[in-house]
Amino acid sequence: NAEYMGDSLETVSGAQLLIEGSQKIRDSILKTLKVLETTRRVAHSESTNALKNMVQNSAALKSQLDVRLAAVQQDLAALEEEKVGLLEHLHEKQGQLKLVRERLSLRKQRPQREAVRDPVEEALMAELDHLKSAVKAINGKLDRVEKETLRLTSLKNSLQKDLSAKTMSLKVDQKALELDETQLSARSMASMRSTASGLSLGSINKSLRPASVNSAAPLTPSRVRPAWGADRLAASI
Numbered sequence: 001n002a003e004y005m006g007d008s009l010e011t012v013s014g015a016q017l018l019i020e021g022s023q024k025i026r027d028s029i030l031k032t033l034k035v036l037e038t039t040r041r042v043a044h045s046e047s048t049n050a051l052k053n054m055v056q057n058s059a060a061l062k063s064q065l066d067v068r069l070a071a072v073q074q075d076l077a078a079l080e081e082e083k084v085g086l087l088e089h090l091h092e093k094q095g096q097l098k099l100v101r102e103r104l105s106l107r108k109q110r111p112q113r114e115a116v117r118d119p120v121e122e123a124l125m126a127e128l129d130h131l132k133s134a135v136k137a138i139n140g141k142l143d144r145v146e147k148e149t150l151r152l153t154s155l156k157n158s159l160q161k162d163l164s165a166k167t168m169s170l171k172v173d174q175k176a177l178e179l180d181e182t183q184l185s186a187r188s189m190a191s192m193r194s195t196a197s198g199l200s201l202g203s204i205n206k207s208l209r210p211a212s213v214n215s216a217a218p219l220t221p222s223r224v225r226p227a228w229g230a231d232r233l234a235a236s237i
Contacts, residue, residue, distance in 0.1 A: 051177045058170040065163040072156045076149065083145050090138045097131040100124055 104124050 048177070051173055055170065055173045055177055058166055058173060062163065062166045062170055065159055065166060069156065069159045069163060072152050072159060076152050076156065079145055079149050079152065083142065083149070086138055086142050086145065090135065090142070093131055093134045093138065097128070097135060100128045100131060104128065 104121070107121060107124070
């Protein structure tokens with residue numbers, strides 16, 4: 001019986017040490033979980049602030065792109081009007097040029113005796129030179145208008161692509177920012193509690209304590225009961 005009691009005391013003492021060790025492990029795990037949750041909250045706050053800044057910057061840039069695109073489209077419209085006006089002037093000058101050439105051609109049919117460079121021919125030649133210069137100047141302006149139109153059209157296409165990409169990016173960032181932080185935090189805390197409940201001291205104690213030890217009282221030798229049949233053995237002694 002004394003040997004049995006010694007073994008029981010040793011078992012109880014070992015169980016107590018295991019329980020105390022498990023308690024320390026559990027406390028350490030819970031502390032680690034709290035640190036991880038705090039770290040997550042800090043990281044989430046930083047990412048949220050970064051998202052807010054990104055949304056603000058993207059919205060500002062989108063607004064600038066809208067303004068720039070509107071200005072380019074306005075310039076293109078003005079160039080188109082200028083082109084139409086230049087073409088009208090060119091058509092008018094070409095008609096006048098054709099008339100002067102026809103007059104000069106008709107005057108060449110004069111008799112040889114009258115084929116002299118008179119004031120009329122000089123005036124027609126001066127008008128011809130003026131019209132040629134006017135047509136050349138108008139064509140030069142049309143070339144510049146065409147080149148500027150091509151440049152602005154390319155710029156417009158580039159701005160439209162940038163605006164489309166920036167609009168899509170802004171929508172994505174806004175959607176990410178609108179995610180419910182409360183819901184995410186609740187999920188995280190629920191997961192933390194679920195993990196912590198799996199490490200509860202009661203469940204660990206229950207798995208470690210001998211069946212003969214009263215869990216409601218301290219593990220002392222006086223609380224240790226003999227195993228089944230020990231009372232009968234002691235009576236026989």
